[in-house]
Amino acid sequence: MSYLALARKWRPKKFADVAGQDHIIRALVNALEGERVHHAYLFAGTRGVGKTTVARILAKALNCEAGVHAEPCCECSACLSIDQGRFVDLIEVDAASRTKVDDTRDLLENVQYTPASGRYKVYLIDEVHMLSNHSFNALLKTLEEPPPHVKFLLATTDPQKLPVTVLSRCLQFNLKRLPVALIVERMRTICVAEKIDIEHAALLRIARAASGSMRDALSLLDQAVAFGGGALRDAEVAEMLGSMDQRHIHELLQCLANRDAVAMLGHIKALQELVPDFESVLDDLASVLQQVAVAQLAGTECLGEDVDVALIAEFAAKFDAELVQLYYQIAITGRRDLDLAPDPRIGFEMTLLRMLAFQPADGSGSTGDIAARISTSAAPTAAAKDPVRPSGVEAGTMKPVPAADADWSTIIKTLQFKGAVRQLAENCVVELHTAGEMKLAIHRVNEYLLTEQLQKQLVRALQDAYGKGMRVSFNVVQGEIKTIATEIADGSAAKLESAKDSIQNDPKVQELIEMFGAKIDDESVQPLAGSGGPGQARKR
Numbered sequence: 001m002s003y004l005a006l007a008r009k010w011r012p013k014k015f016a017d018v019a020g021q022d023h024i025i026r027a028l029v030n031a032l033e034g035e036r037v038h039h040a041y042l043f044a045g046t047r048g049v050g051k052t053t054v055a056r057i058l059a060k061a062l063n064c065e066a067g068v069h070a071e072p073c074c075e076c077s078a079c080l081s082i083d084q085g086r087f088v089d090l091i092e093v094d095a096a097s098r099t100k101v102d103d104t105r106d107l108l109e110n111v112q113y114t115p116a117s118g119r120y121k122v123y124l125i126d127e128v129h130m131l132s133n134h135s136f137n138a139l140l141k142t143l144e145e146p147p148p149h150v151k152f153l154l155a156t157t158d159p160q161k162l163p164v165t166v167l168s169r170c171l172q173f174n175l176k177r178l179p180v181a182l183i184v185e186r187m188r189t190i191c192v193a194e195k196i197d198i199e200h201a202a203l204l205r206i207a208r209a210a211s212g213s214m215r216d217a218l219s220l221l222d223q224a225v226a227f228g229g230g231a232l233r234d235a236e237v238a239e240m241l242g243s244m245d246q247r248h249i250h251e252l253l254q255c256l257a258n259r260d261a262v263a264m265l266g267h268i269k270a271l272q273e274l275v276p277d278f279e280s281v282l283d284d285l286a287s288v289l290q291q292v293a294v295a296q297l298a299g300t301e302c303l304g305e306d307v308d309v310a311l312i313a314e315f316a317a318k319f320d321a322e323l324v325q326l327y328y329q330i331a332i333t334g335r336r337d338l339d340l341a342p343d344p345r346i347g348f349e350m351t352l353l354r355m356l357a358f359q360p361a362d363g364s365g366s367t368g369d370i371a372a373r374i375s376t377s378a379a380p381t382a383a384a385k386d387p388v389r390p391s392g393v394e395a396g397t398m399k400p401v402p403a404a405d406a407d408w409s410t411i412i413k414t415l416q417f418k419g420a421v422r423q424l425a426e427n428c429v430v431e432l433h434t435a436g437e438m439k440l441a442i443h444r445v446n447e448y449l450l451t452e453q454l455q456k457q458l459v460r461a462l463q464d465a466y467g468k469g470m471r472v473s474f475n476v477v478q479g480e481i482k483t484i485a486t487e488i489a490d491g492s493a494a495k496l497e498s499a500k501d502s503i504q505n506d507p508k509v510q511e512l513i514e515m516f517g518a519k520i521d522d523e524s525v526q527p528l529a530g531s532g533g534p535g536q537a538r539k540r
Contacts, residue, residue: 007218010190012053013074013083015061019186019214020178021050027173028054029070032061037068038171040143040152042128044159045175048213051155054175055124056082059090062151063118078118089118096127101134108142114149121150128154129161136163143169177212180204181304186214187221191232196225201234208287209241241280249284250311252352256327257318261356268349278348279335286331288312289324296321327355402465404435409484415465421457424449426484428474437471438462443483447476 012018015025024043031037041058043051060083062068065076072079081087093107107123115121125131131139143152143166154170156162184200184207191198206224210217220241221232228236248271255264271281294302295316300309319327334351341347402414408430417425427446432439442450459472503509503520512518 005219006190006194006222007215010218012050012057013060014071015054015057016071018050018054018057020182021054021175024054024173024175028058028061032068032070035068037062037151039146039150040154040170042154042156042159042162042167042170042172043175044156044172046177046211046213047157048210048215048217049175049178050214051175052124052126054173055153055155056090058153059087059120059122059124059151062120062122063087063089068119087118089115089121090124091122092124092126094126095135096130101132101138104131104135104138108138111142111150112147119149122153123150124153124155126155127157128166129156129158133163136166140165140169178214179212180207183207183210183212183214183217187217190218190221197231199232199234202232202237205234205237205241241277246284246288246308249281249288250315252285253288253315256352256355257315259356261353264352264356265349268345268352272345278344279338281348282331282335282338282351286328286335288315289328289331292316292319293321293324293328296324326358330355330358404466411462411465412484415461417458417461420449420454421461423485424454424458426488429481429483431475436469437473438466439473439475441475441477441481443481444476444478446485450474450476 015029018025041055043054045051057072060072060074060079061070063078063082064072065078066073074080074083078087082090085092091107098104098107111121111123113121140163142150146152152170159167159172159174184203187203187206188198190196191203202224206220207217209220224232224237224240227240248267251267252264255261255267291303291307291312292315295309295312296319300313300316303309303312330351334347334354337351338344338347341350402411406414408425408428412422412425424442427449428440428442430438431441455474462472463470509520513520
């Protein structure tokens with residue numbers, strides 16, 4: 001007995017059955033009911049979201065023997081023939097296999113002739129972006145002014161590759177990726193109808209693996225049911241997809257929270273025995289980190305229904321928000337680099353070790369701990385004598401911590417601010433400096449320097465110097481304040497005036513003025529670096 005794949009068996013027959021594309025369906029239904037059907041439509045979207053399905057339903061609505069309606073009857077010979085792929089007036093073309101201009105010309109030769117049995121002759125061209133430029137040119141004239149009995153339905157996964165001249169002659173509809181919850185609900189309905197024993201976690205895993213494609217989800221569902229002998233179990237689906245039980249992901253996160261590299265390596269070794277798809281494991285890890293970030297910044301009430309809220313809340317309390325963002329970035333970057341590693345396990349292992357190695361130092365961070373363990377194990381005697389230095393800092397290059405009562409100028413020089421951060425610091429003055437708090441004032445004309453990024457960099461440097469408990473705030477003021485920047489500017493102005501005077505009073509310059517009627521270009525006068533006395537100037 002022949003078996004019909006679920007993706008084909010459960011393909012929507014009417015607009016009402018199409019899931020997740022309400023914006024498209026509403027426009028088409030209104031066009032059909034108002035008898036305002038355009039001659040050319042372009043359906044764009046990723047694979048498996050319903051482009052050709054919507055096009056076929058539209059072809060049925062146009063040729064249904066009951067008349068042109070928003071919903072075809074699905075019972076007449078025209079509707080049944082279209083469903084079975086044998087309607088003579090629905091010409092379906094795969095542009096990927098017919099890219100030559102001669103193929104397009106052959107296709108369009110019969111456009112002028114009226115339909116054989118239907119109301120309209122419908123051309124459904126799939127992956128239309130694969131046509132050659134000459135083929136597009138051959139299609140263009142017909143697409144612009146087709147006979148009244150012809151409709152063009154174009155489908156593509158890459159609309160950017162279509163010429164603008166073609167796009168301008170079509171009504172374009174962009175189909176969306178389907179959300180996980182909708183795919184799960186659709187698969188649940190199918191499984192109930194097919195009498196398939198299911199686990200919700202298995203449906204959820206398949207829906208996530210489908211990446212927004214209903215067709216991919218149903219194909220994976222077919223495969224999973226066959227793999228599980230007619231039932232759908234999460235453990236079997238995970239094995240089939242090469243993904244991991246969430247328990248393993250949570251254990252890896254726990255190792256990160258504990259900053260325990262030894263336990264992490266042991267756990268990765270145990271994972272290796274399960275022969276996992278390490279790309280999929282990193283995907284799962286990134287997904288959990290995203291949930292943690294949502295819980296931290298928006299609250300657990302914004303998490304999905306399928307999330308273990310209590311566990312995510314527990315991890316949200318263990319990690320700093322900045323650290324979660326760092327872990328997420330390392331996870332997705334590591335996934336990209338797996339193919340470059342000697343083998344996937346090594347790439348995965350290095351990705352997680354990188355999460356530990358690049359944690360920000362906070363006095364108890366893993367960077368210092370790792371350096372201490374390396375120093376102790378490699379040279380116990382030397383480790384007892386020398387202070388532990390962060391990775392990448394040579395002996396004698398560590399920045400000294402400014403004294404608690406140091407003035408602001410000394411603090412800036414000691415911490416060696418550079419670039420825009422130094423500019424911000426030099427335009428500030430200290431209003432208050434205690435053991436646990438520092439208040440900085442900046443004039444309103446320099447408020448543009450108070451960007452979020454520069455503030456964070458300055459605050460982080462001060463907290464690294466005085467401790468994480470140091471509270472740093474900024475106050476924008478109107479009155480005149482004496483900053484390092486104004487002192488530098490005043491000094492530069494004084495030097496410039498002195499330089500101009502030295503040029504003006506120079507005897508040789510006066511002699512040239514008298515002999516040739518020369519004039520001094522004041523704007524070209526510059527003081528020599530480090531100068532300020534008479535005669536210490538140069539003229540460009």
